Amino acid sequence: MPKPVAPEDLVIPPQDNRICGIICVCQMTAVLSSVALVYLTVAIYMPTLRAFQSGISEVPEMCTTTRAWFRENCDWLTCGEWCLSKSSGACTQIYVNLRHNGSELLFTNCTQTTNKTCYGIDQENAKKARCIADECKNLTGTFNCSQGECINITDAFECVFNQKGPPTKCSGRRGKITCIDLEGLQNCVRGTCERILSPYNCDRRCLDIPTRNKNVIILSGDRVYLSQCERAFDKETNTEVWSEDDKNIVMVSCYFIQNTTLGVEATDCINGTLVDDLQFFGDKTNFTHLSYVSVTNTVLMDKNGIVAPPEQNLMIANESNLLINMEGCVNTLRDECRDFLREYGKDGTDHNARARFPCFYSHDDPSKVVAHFDLAGTYQNFLVASILPSVLFVVSCFMLVFCQKTVEVGDDAKMRFRGCPSKGLSAAGSSEKASANNLGDGGGGESAMAL
Numbered sequence: 001m002p003k004p005v006a007p008e009d010l011v012i013p014p015q016d017n018r019i020c021g022i023i024c025v026c027q028m029t030a031v032l033s034s035v036a037l038v039y040l041t042v043a044i045y046m047p048t049l050r051a052f053q054s055g056i057s058e059v060p061e062m063c064t065t066t067r068a069w070f071r072e073n074c075d076w077l078t079c080g081e082w083c084l085s086k087s088s089g090a091c092t093q094i095y096v097n098l099r100h101n102g103s104e105l106l107f108t109n110c111t112q113t114t115n116k117t118c119y120g121i122d123q124e125n126a127k128k129a130r131c132i133a134d135e136c137k138n139l140t141g142t143f144n145c146s147q148g149e150c151i152n153i154t155d156a157f158e159c160v161f162n163q164k165g166p167p168t169k170c171s172g173r174r175g176k177i178t179c180i181d182l183e184g185l186q187n188c189v190r191g192t193c194e195r196i197l198s199p200y201n202c203d204r205r206c207l208d209i210p211t212r213n214k215n216v217i218i219l220s221g222d223r224v225y226l227s228q229c230e231r232a233f234d235k236e237t238n239t240e241v242w243s244e245d246d247k248n249i250v251m252v253s254c255y256f257i258q259n260t261t262l263g264v265e266a267t268d269c270i271n272g273t274l275v276d277d278l279q280f281f282g283d284k285t286n287f288t289h290l291s292y293v294s295v296t297n298t299v300l301m302d303k304n305g306i307v308a309p310p311e312q313n314l315m316i317a318n319e320s321n322l323l324i325n326m327e328g329c330v331n332t333l334r335d336e337c338r339d340f341l342r343e344y345g346k347d348g349t350d351h352n353a354r355a356r357f358p359c360f361y362s363h364d365d366p367s368k369v370v371a372h373f374d375l376a377g378t379y380q381n382f383l384v385a386s387i388l389p390s391v392l393f394v395v396s397c398f399m400l401v402f403c404q405k406t407v408e409v410g411d412d413a414k415m416r417f418r419g420c421p422s423k424g425l426s427a428a429g430s431s432e433k434a435s436a437n438n439l440g441d442g443g444g445g446e447s448a449m450a451l
Contacts (some may be wrong), residue, residue, distance in 0.1 A: 019407060019415050026399040033393035042084060044385040047327055051378050054326060058375055060358035062255065062268055063096040066319065068345035078322050078344075079337035080329040092341050094322040098361060098369055099314040102270040103307050105241070105252070108263040109230040112213055116224040118206030118287040119156065120352035126151045131179030137171035139188035142196075148180035150188075157351060159185065159202040165195035204351060206287035211280045215244055218266055219253045219294060221353035224287065227264065234307050235265070241307045242274075249275040250301060251294050252308050255356055272301030272308025317366040322359070325372045344371060 070092050077091035121144075129135040131148045141154030164187060170179040171191040185196040209224055211217075216232075218225040232242040232250065242250055255268035271294060279293050301308050322344065330336045346355040360373040406417050 015415055019403070019417075022399065023403055023407075026396040026403070029392050029396035030400065033389040033396065036389040037393065040385045040389065043331055044382055048378050048382040051326055051373075051375060055362045055364055056326075056360050056370065056373055057363065058360070058373070060101075060360055061316065061369075062099055062101055063320070063322065063357055063359035063369055063371075064099075065094060065096050065322070065344060065347045065355040067095050067347045067349075068341070069093045069095075076321060076323075077328055079324040079340050081333065081335075081337055083327050083329040083331050092345065094341070094345055094347075095319045096322045096359070096369060097315065098317045098320045098359065098366055099311060100316060102254070102268040102309070102314065103272075104235040105254070105266045105269050105308065106233045106235050106263050107216055107227065107229040107231070107266070108233070110216070110227040110264050111229075113225070113227040113264075114210055114214070116206070116209050116226070118204055118222050118224065120204055120222065121151065121153055121156050131170055131182065136179045136182075136188075136193075137191045139170060139186075139191055139193060141188060142202075143186045143188055143193070145182035145184065145186050145193075148182065150182060150186065153202075156205055157202045158205050159187075159196060159200055161187075161196045161200035163197040165197055167192050167194050202351065203286070203288040208284050209286060209290065210283060211285050212283040215249050216264075217249060217251045217275075217290065218257055218264075218269075219251070219290065220255065220257055220266075221356065223257075224290065225257050225264075229264070241302060246274070249277055249279075251275050251290075251297065252301065253294065269308040270311045270314065273297040274299045274301055316361075320361070320367050320369045323368060323370050325370055340371070 074091045074093055076093065078094045080091070129139060129143075129150045129152070131150065136150060139150065141152055142157065142159050143150040144153050145151075168178050168182065169192050170182075170188075179193075182193060183195070185200065185202070186193040187196055188194075210226065213228050214226040216225075216227045216229045228244075230244050231240055233239065234241050250272065251274075252266070252269045252272040254266035254270075257264065257266050259265075273294065275293060275297055279297075280289075300310070305313060324330065324337070324340050344355045344357065346352055348354045357371065359369040359371055361369045407415050408418050409415055
């Protein structure tokens with residue numbers, strides 16, 4: 001009986017790393033670039049097409065936040081994370097007033113300048129007391145409470161009221177339970193809180209604003225700019241609109257203020273009025289009185305209402321829906337929506353100034369506005385996102401086809417480019433040739449000996 005023949009171990013010779021590396025890199029590049037093209041179709045190409053077809057003007061107008069709502073279910077949202085998935089559940093909706101830009105003013109020869117910032121309550125960083133954790137047993141002052149959590153507003157607001165509700169004790173074992181029900185404004189003394197009933201008035205504690213020898217008062221959000229200036233010019237027409245010889249005070253609300261070599265420049269100025277200095281008693285005033293005077297005064301800075309006009313004269317649409325961009329979502333995954341909602345969602349409910357910012361809209365549909373819109377940047381991103389993966393895909397596919405046509409596997413199981421001789425085969429061929437020559441020489445010698 002014949003013995004079984006043991007199978008021979010196949011020995012795969014080492015391959016050329018350069019050829020293997022080129023093929024692997026080209027295959028990986030082709031796969032990744034094709035996946036990128038599919039992803040960028042939704043993330044870049046389609047939004048770019050919609051941006052150019054939207055009809056949104058590249059010239060920004062101005063928006064002011066009127067209200068920010070947090071809802072459990074909504075059909076649209078201001079900002080959502082990750083555009084490839086449809087947002088569901090809770091969302092935030094921001095509504096704004098849309099208006100034309102105000103005037104650009106230049107105040108010259110200004111002296112005795114004063115800047116005063118009147119801070120309200122920062123809801124994100126304010127000190128909070130949780131009654132369920134027995135942190136409310138020593139509350140003293142004015143607090144804004146909601147769902148068992150109280151924010152101290154004593155240093156920021158001064159509340160005037162006449163009626164208070166029944167007292168609630170926050171100390172002791174029973175106090176942890178009763179304090180969870182605290183809602184609204186509370187006047188607390190050593191852990192015993194009484195709800196402040198309407199009517200009441202809470203004003204910001206922004207006192208000691210100097211008005212002596214000041215004839216220009218500019219309100220910019222929570223900031224008050226006061227100075228003694230000689231003249232004011234409308235930068236658009238370069239005409240003088242006010243002079244200190246008029247013996248009155250200019251009050252105006254502007255978006256941005258900066259000091260330049262020409263003077264004090266203010267952009268997007270509205271509600272410009274002329275105020276008699278008798279409106280301010282003494283050398284100092286407070287922020288509440290300034291706000292009251294700016295709202296109730298009716299003497300316009302410009303009789304024609306063209307320079308720093310009233311805000312209602314510039315209104316385009318009320319209660320427009322604000323979106324962070326045309327898609328209402330972002331793909332950065334860097335909590336961009338959280339920061340956006342915190343900045344643009346200031347609707348004045350916390351007694352701070354409302355958010356005021358440039359925005360963009362389409363003349364065909366002013367009910368929707370976007371905060372971020374840049375056609376030039378969108379087009380640049382489209383070029384980069386389309387050219388780069390396309391070139392990589394074409395080059396990698398070309399290299400794979402080139403390798404298919406030029407790379408072959410020899411008899412020794414090694415890959416090589418066609419036309420390149422094998423070192424092993426060359427050496428074997430040389431040995432066979434040398435053996436043949438030796439045999440030829442030996443035959444000739446034997447013949448010679450025979451002769």
